[in-house]
Each structure stands twice: as structure tokens, then as C-alpha cells.
Amino acid sequence: MSRYGVVDVGSNTIHLLVGEVEGGEVLPVTGEKFSARLGAGVEKTGRLEEERLLLAAEAINFFARIASLNGAPSPEVLATSAVRDAANGAELVERVGETTGLKMRLISGQKEAELGFRGALSALQERPEKVVVVDLGGGSAQLIFGDRAGEIEERVSLPLGTNRTTERFVRADPPTDEELEELRGHVAGMLPGWDVGGAPIVAVGGSARAMLKITSDALTVERLWRLSAEIRTRPSGLLAREHGLTPERARVLPAAVTTLVTIMEVYGEQELTVARGGIREGTLLALAERGEI
Incomplete structure (x- = not known):
């Protein structure tokens, strides 16, 4: 079975995924991540910090070598918002x-x-x-409305990523109500102003998954507002230690929770699913299906 690899260069974290695809499902072989916080400061300066740029290049080179050792010698290297x-x-x-011979x-x-x-x-x-x-x-938030067959009806990319909104709005630690x-x-x-007809909302990404480390409750609007109130009482360093989060993730979590619960309220959905x-995974599926993204 063929193996495929992708290095996802995000604003917070650089991820590697190597996997196989069978029956429309991704079967992971190995995965790695490195917190480079590449997007730190981009909202204010418009530039990647030199030290973070160097760290990111080294991490991508290392991940490309790991991918090759695990049967995916030419991983896709994708750069997003930052x-x-x-x-x-x-x-x-x-x-x-x-350094890698790969095209980002x-x-x-x-x-x-x-x-x-x-x-x-x-x-x-x-x-x-x-x-x-x-x-x-x-750096950004992607909103996509579609059906179970994968057909997309609406999509938009908005500058609402957690680094960006934290840098712009959240100056205190912990943040203030205001x-x-x-x-x-x-x-x-x-x-x-989409009419989504009561469609359920599914969240993906590291900040969404981090919420599951803090609570095992159903992620209703009411529970998320209580979660927001709870994390507003703790500095990010304490929040990180209590729940096994990275300090960087804990720092942006208040903005993440606020963003997600606001989306739920605007579209009239009472419960959030985290996938x-x-x-x-979408990249590996595309590579398996048509050899390109």
C-alpha cells in the first residue's frame, strides 16, 4: 500500500503526518509536531521573526527526513496563513x-x-x-458549509486565527471580560450570513482539541461560556500546568473558546463536535485519489 506524507506549516505548530489511505480513511503511520509559533508577531509587524523562520526551516527539514524514513520520500509541504x-x-x-529539495x-x-x-x-x-x-x-479560520459527500456549498477564510485575535484583543493574562x-x-x-438550516458545527485544529483536555462535558453553548469564565480566572502558565497544555496553546485558548462559541451562537447551533x-488528513486523501492536492 502506498504511503503519503504532508508537513503542515501552521501559525502555531508545524505538523508531520505520514499515512496510508484505505476506503476513504487515513491510516496514520507516524506523526510529529513542533511548536515554532511562526505566526507570532505577524499581526503587528507583518513579518516572520528571523529566529522563528530559522527554527521552522530546521523543523521542516527534519520532518522531511522522518517522512522519507517512513516510506514517504517526497512529502507535501504546505504553508498556511502565517x-x-x-x-x-x-x-x-x-x-x-x-535544504530539502522540496517545494513548499x-x-x-x-x-x-x-x-x-x-x-x-x-x-x-x-x-x-x-x-x-x-x-x-x-492565523486564520476557515468556515466551510457542505454535505456528507464532500460537496462544498460555501467557504470563506477569515483573519480570526487564535494568534491573530490574541495579539489584537487579549492584552491581559488572564484576559478581562471587556x-x-x-x-x-x-x-x-x-x-x-449563511443559512445553514440547523446544520451541526464541527471544529478542527489544535485549540479545539485543547478544550477536550479541560472538560469531558458536551460542548454546548452554555458549557463553553462556563469554560470561558473558568479559564479567565487563571493565568496561561497555570492553565498550561493544570491541563497539560503548551504555554503557547494556553495563552490563545480564551480567544479560541470565544471565537467558537460566537460562531455557534450566530448560526444557531447549541452543541459543538470536535473532530x-x-x-x-485531507491532503493525504487528495494525494491518494489524484496524486496532487
């Missing part, structure tokens, strides 16, 4: 090409949404007739 939006993003693309793809927000939707669907045990997928990253209320209004004002699939 690299896409940075004035010096081309420098990282050039360095990766020089600066994928559009629309392509990111498409791959994330496909990966999220593949991870659901039961596929609803219609679904809204929210892929909440560090800061998160301002963020809530900002998110609500940016969401498209384990996303852009990496």
Missing part, C-alpha cells in the same frame, strides 16, 4: 527548497478550507447530511 500573510514568507519557501506550497485560504473540510469529514463516525466545519488555526467581549463582537461582525481530522 507564511501566506508575511512580507518575508518567500524567504522560508526558499530556505526549505535549498503557499496554499490559498480557499484550498486550505477545501482540504480541512475533507479531512474533517473523514474523521466523523457518522456524517450528517449537512455540516459546518470550522478549522480554527493560529477584552473578550470586544473580540466576541469582532467575530460576530465578520461571519458571513480529529483536518488539513493533513
